[in-house]
Amino acid sequence: MHDQAEKLRLAVRSMKDQIEQDVFAGMKHTRVIAVTSGKGGVGKTNIALNLSLALAANGVRVILMDADMGLANIDIIIGVVPKYNLYHVIRGEKTVKEIMLIGPHNLSIIPGGSGIRELANLPQETLKRVINDLGRFDGEYDLMIIDTGAGISQSVLSFLTAADDVIVITTPEPTSLTDAYGIIKAMSAQRARGTIYIVINRVEMEAEGVLVAHKLTRVAENFLGVEVEPMGYLVEDEVVEKAVKEQQPFIINYPNSAVSKNIRTIAEQIHTGVLANQTVTKPSGLKTFFRNLTNFFR
Ligand SMILES: Nc1ncnc2c1ncn2[C@@H]1O[C@H](COP(=O)(O)OP(=O)(O)O)[C@@H](O)[C@H]1O
């Protein structure tokens, strides 16, 4: 008797799952792009934030997640100290909606804080609640941009493997390039889909950006058999440091600077290229992303 009731319940549930899947299949998923680097201090956080803002200014619905567990610093650049972060969601004290910050152009920001590290060791029930809460926003946004930590650790690789696409930031410096190559190599062993893009930061002029991107692309192809796609470059510009000191994104305080123009060019590529071309690699959605992420963590 008990057995039959259980069977029935399972059948109903799988039917419900099927219906939900069919309904959601017609819905647009949020695309997840992880911004990473081999070496720290190459401009990852500044680029993730300003790129998100440039996209948001163009009407793209963007959610930016600060997932650098070492130095959660998006909040520092926008000059707000978030009272709560993902840790409080995990603790059950806040919902994701309640910890979200709203920046300029309606940009939503999720402060990860110490919560990112916690994700690795949660009991099943807690994990399910947190993933459900994060997954709730699927389709409400066109794009989630994630500022990950630097370097090759399993936790960073988990973000890179679970994301739809990855942007690797490097400067023309040999150490930065070597570390960028290292992270591309580590990814190539684990990633099966999506595109790896590269952005060269702090170049003297456009020609340097093109040359360095070309070299890195060639090396990745020849030695790893991995296709990486140059996405653009950003010039060395004093307004970056100025804006950091002013605790304002440079694209807001210095919209006419050279580096802001570079950001808008990259944003345009994402808007009209990556996002418009959802059919090439279909985004798998936030729930799947966070489920994969936490699976890879384990
Ligand atoms: N295009 C640039 N021009 C000048 N300085 C830059 C540029 N990009 C980054 N920087 C400098 O590098 C510092 C570190 O940038 P940040 O975005 O915090 O790097 P990461 O997140 O990779 O550690 C910035 O505070 C700024 O001083």
Ligand SMILES: [Mg+2]
């Ligand atoms: Mg950073």
